[in-house]
Amino acid sequence: MADGNVALRDSKEQDGPVLxxxxxxxxxxxxxxREGEFDLTALAAGA
Known part of the structure; x- marks a missing residue:
């Protein structure tokens, strides 16, 4: 985007909402x- 923001949407839902x-x-x-904060395997092991 021209203002530097990043817009995302589900490509399968072309008329769907944009984040x-x-x-x-x-x-x-x-x-x-990059730091693995969302690594579900690591998160499950720590639970």
Whole structure:
């Protein structure tokens, strides 16, 4: 997006809702992915 925001939607639902994230939100999410924050195997092992 021109304002730097990141817009996401389900490509199978072309008329569906769009989620819009600020650059800071997107950076925090991608950092969490890189750090394994959303690794379900690791999360299940720690439960």
């Amino acid at each position: 819009v994230f600020t650059p800071a939100e997107w950076a925090a999410f991608t950092a969490g992915v």
